[in-house]
Amino acid sequence: MVDYLIVGQGLAGSCLAWQLLQRGKRVLVLDVPGNNRSSMIAAGLFNPITGKLMSRTWLAETLFQSLYEFYPQAEQNLNQKFFYPMPLYRPFLSVQEQNEWMGYSAQPENQKFIDHIHTTSAYGDQAHDAFGGIVIKQCGYVDVPVFLQSIRTFLKEQNAFAEEWFDETQLQHSATEVTYKHWKASAIIFCTGTSKTNLWKAAPVKPLKGETLTIKLNEKPKLIYNRGVYVVPGNENLYKVGATYETQNLSESITEAARFELATRTRELITLPFEIVDQNWGMRPTSPDRRPMLGHHPNSKNVIIFNGLGTKGVSLAPYFSAQLANWLTGSAEILPTVNINRFKALYSKS
Numbered sequence: 001m002v003d004y005l006i007v008g009q010g011l012a013g014s015c016l017a018w019q020l021l022q023r024g025k026r027v028l029v030l031d032v033p034g035n036n037r038s039s040m041i042a043a044g045l046f047n048p049i050t051g052k053l054m055s056r057t058w059l060a061e062t063l064f065q066s067l068y069e070f071y072p073q074a075e076q077n078l079n080q081k082f083f084y085p086m087p088l089y090r091p092f093l094s095v096q097e098q099n100e101w102m103g104y105s106a107q108p109e110n111q112k113f114i115d116h117i118h119t120t121s122a123y124g125d126q127a128h129d130a131f132g133g134i135v136i137k138q139c140g141y142v143d144v145p146v147f148l149q150s151i152r153t154f155l156k157e158q159n160a161f162a163e164e165w166f167d168e169t170q171l172q173h174s175a176t177e178v179t180y181k182h183w184k185a186s187a188i189i190f191c192t193g194t195s196k197t198n199l200w201k202a203a204p205v206k207p208l209k210g211e212t213l214t215i216k217l218n219e220k221p222k223l224i225y226n227r228g229v230y231v232v233p234g235n236e237n238l239y240k241v242g243a244t245y246e247t248q249n250l251s252e253s254i255t256e257a258a259r260f261e262l263a264t265r266t267r268e269l270i271t272l273p274f275e276i277v278d279q280n281w282g283m284r285p286t287s288p289d290r291r292p293m294l295g296h297h298p299n300s301k302n303v304i305i306f307n308g309l310g311t312k313g314v315s316l317a318p319y320f321s322a323q324l325a326n327w328l329t330g331s332a333e334i335l336p337t338v339n340i341n342r343f344k345a346l347y348s349k350s
């Protein structure tokens, strides 16, 4: 008997399992790691100022404080390295943009995330930045595959991981208990990303396909460059470039069009010569209002969901896994803007 059966060990399932273990709960996590087509593909970037309009990300202060505590603490406990804070540089395209940013940077709520504004080229030996650019702080990346593998190894040592695909037909649940094959738990938590389950078939998780390139650089970039694409460090002289956003063509394969788009944007961003050595694709689990989904099923209090991390799993998962774990252990409420309740009209039919 465990407290929680968790289905899925991407960023959502991994952070939640870790949070519950930290609170003295017993968990069993089911996953087939080879099937992960989101967390394993992610470049792992975190950046408090994002999007085409470069605005402060939703709940930036809270989320970034949480992630800056969560990953280093997990690194320490797991004795592994996967958290890499690093400034990010976004070149300006015009004098007008430069002026706009001078204005934004004066606002106190933006100041803590802005390191410096360059009004002339500062990294011209590596990037196209004739109009200067903005250096953003509190950015960096998580090596997600290493993080997931470290959590999995830890779970295995606790006999808390089973490498198998969850078969819903074998699940039985009552008001107080769930039974799956020979395992029993107080509740089951679905962290399955874009994989649909019957119980949650009406939860509005939509796949947003993304493709990335792995490129080889002979010179090390001085920081993370980001405009149109990002160039994020990987192993040795390999870097991840991403990503595309595709809602229509959800083919489960890489495409020539994405390779062309990413390569073109990379050439527009950096001056360093590069060689493409790999290309990958994945499906982000998004929600209609771009907010995560947490909470219980309308018909069962012990059937729970943690999903909808969308394009920002690295920065959303630490804070919202803590919120879900606190709610499960009775010490906090779920924020209404992320409560799965908001989709009740859709999912109560399932």
Ligand SMILES: Cc1cc2nc3c(=O)[nH]c(=O)nc-3n(C[C@H](O)[C@H](O)[C@H](O)COP(=O)(O)OP(=O)(O)OC[C@H]3O[C@@H](n4cnc5c(N)ncnc54)[C@H](O)[C@@H]3O)c2cc1C
Residues within 6 Å of the ligand: 007, 008, 009, 010, 011, 012, 013, 030, 031, 032, 033, 034, 035, 036, 037, 038, 039, 040, 041, 042, 043, 044, 045, 046, 164, 165, 166, 167, 191, 192, 193, 194, 195, 209, 210, 211, 212, 242, 243, 244, 281, 282, 283, 284, 285, 306, 307, 308, 309, 310, 311, 312, 313, 314, 315
């Ligand atoms: C190309 C690309 C680039 C990205 N870059 C970034 C980035 O730089 N920064 C960032 O913050 N985010 C990024 N993301 C988004 C990030 O990857 C997601 O927000 C996050 O991975 C979602 O995590 P998840 O755990 O909800 O889902 P997933 O990672 O999809 O995990 C779900 C897990 O559940 C398992 N599963 C599903 N059904 C079953 C079942 N029946 N039985 C057993 N196991 C099951 C799957 O195998 C999988 O391991 C990127 C995504 C893509 C596709």
